[in-house]
Amino acid sequence: MLRNIPANMQGYKLMVTEPPQPKMRENDNGMQEIATDRNGVQQFVVSLFAKRKAQPGEFAGKGEEIRVTLTADPGEGFEEGAYVHLIDATVSHWENNGRSGLSFKANGLTPAGADLSAAA
Structure with missing residues (x-):
């Protein structure tokens, strides 16, 4: 199975739709608990709207x-509507109980700055 493939997201505008929060998972007892990696480090999750950056004369399409x-707490300042860049983004394919998809992971977030805020 392909895992942790580097993902170049430079051609996309990424806007926060749900701010970073601790990642939760259901334990064997059906209770929610904070998700950690194999080393016991707390994980976080952020929801982003990804839309391709259109070149002049192109249609950007749907996002x-x-x-x-996120492998670490990204800190403050990543509220809904903020444009961001992912740090060391990767993508992995997963399959479980007849379902499959892609999972995204990154080492953190950085603000995208005025270059995308004005273009949105």
Whole structure:
């Protein structure tokens, strides 16, 4: 199975739709608990709307909401509507109980700055 493939998201505008929060998972008892990696480090999750950056004369097309697992707390300042860049983004394919999809992961977020805020 392909895992942790580097993902170049430079051709996309990424806007926060749900601010970063601790990632939760259901334990064996059906209770929600904070998700950690294999080393016990707390994980976070952020929802982003990803839309391709259109070149002059091109149609950008539709975007899509993605959920990205963050390997560390990104800190403050990533509220709904903020444009961001992912740090060291990767994508992995998953399959479970007849379902499959892609999961995104990154080491963190940085503000995209005025370059995207004005263009939105």
